[in-house]
Amino acid sequence: MKNILLFMLVVLLAAAPLVMNRAAEFNGADGEAEEAITEINPDYTPWFDALWEPPSGEVESLLFVLQAAVGALFIGYFIGAGRMKKKLEEKAAERLQ
Amino acid sequence: MRNIHKLAIATMALVCYFWISSLQPVAAMHIMEGFLPLKWAIFWWVLAIPFIAAGVRSIQKTMKQHPETKMMLGLAGAFTFVLSALKIPSVTGSSSHPTGVGLGTVLFGPLAMTVLGTIVLLFQALLLAHGGLTTLGANAFSMAVAGPLITYAVYKGCRKLHISFAAAVFLSAFFGDLGTYTVTSFQLALAFPAEVGGVFASFAKFAGIFSLTQVSLAVCEGILTVIVMNWLMKYNENELKLLSIVGKGA
Numbered sequence: 001m002k003n004i005l006l007f008m009l010v011v012l013l014a015a016a017p018l019v020m021n022r023a024a025e026f027n028g029a030d031g032e033a034e035e036a037i038t039e040i041n042p043d044y045t046p047w048f049d050a051l052w053e054p055p056s057g058e059v060e061s062l063l064f065v066l067q068a069a070v071g072a073l074f075i076g077y078f079i080g081a082g083r084m085k086k087k088l089e090e091k092a093a094e095r096l097q
Numbered sequence: 098m099r100n101i102h103k104l105a106i107a108t109m110a111l112v113c114y115f116w117i118s119s120l121q122p123v124a125a126m127h128i129m130e131g132f133l134p135l136k137w138a139i140f141w142w143v144l145a146i147p148f149i150a151a152g153v154r155s156i157q158k159t160m161k162q163h164p165e166t167k168m169m170l171g172l173a174g175a176f177t178f179v180l181s182a183l184k185i186p187s188v189t190g191s192s193s194h195p196t197g198v199g200l201g202t203v204l205f206g207p208l209a210m211t212v213l214g215t216i217v218l219l220f221q222a223l224l225l226a227h228g229g230l231t232t233l234g235a236n237a238f239s240m241a242v243a244g245p246l247i248t249y250a251v252y253k254g255c256r257k258l259h260i261s262f263a264a265a266v267f268l269s270a271f272f273g274d275l276g277t278y279t280v281t282s283f284q285l286a287l288a289f290p291a292e293v294g295g296v297f298a299s300f301a302k303f304a305g306i307f308s309l310t311q312v313s314l315a316v317c318e319g320i321l322t323v324i325v326m327n328w329l330m331k332y333n334e335n336e337l338k339l340l341s342i343v344g345k346g347a
Contacts, residue, residue: 075172
């Protein structure tokens, strides 16, 4: 219950900016950091390029989703396994009594 | 329950504060490939490597002492993996992502997270063109060395002051996240000092940009870390005892 409330708070925090700040573009910030650098030092050119770049925004978001999904899968498995283990241990303890 | 209300009020207050204060759309996550001059790229690599090596040893030691915690180490890695993939919109009108190193730092100490954090950064650099190989040393130093160290210091400090476990976890993850981006600003400022005002002016510029965007994300990160920690307290008490998070060692 406590966790559900906490989680709702996170959702609220993430959603609030979208409502409050409708005009904003919510750009991924890396591009904007590059701009800030160019502002300070207009002559700077990156001297090394990424070895491989996702060919499109769609492919990139696919990879990001996969990253999150794999991680979340593991977390879910771990918590579920822990919960079951605890249940079984409690049952075993009951039987012993 | 009362704590949650307080937290909710504090959060809303923060949100309103940043709503009212000026909205600046510039921010950054990791330093992009090629965006650090060669000498700085090497400098941060040299600084990061000893920590990574010590981290490998620290993990080996923990795994030898408590092999039962292997899965939990995986959990710490998975948590960073998920959180650093979540690009969350912030009140400043741009998006950034949390770091997720707080959980593992509290569980396994700052050095272990250096390794896990660097692996996540490497994955993002190679497959997502997010961050980069030349800037990996600098990004690893901010997210996987400085972040966990700050987290650890805040956590230990809170525990010494007898602050409750949940609050200590929240605060340490919060400050670890903010600290990471402060270090990133500092790295950028060192590499790109402003013509007027030098490193300090640049730092003010980058840090002003970052910290605003990152505050609401750091709150998210703190709360998410507490949620997972609540589960662990409930279902995995044995492992937590082994790592002396709860019980006699805490």
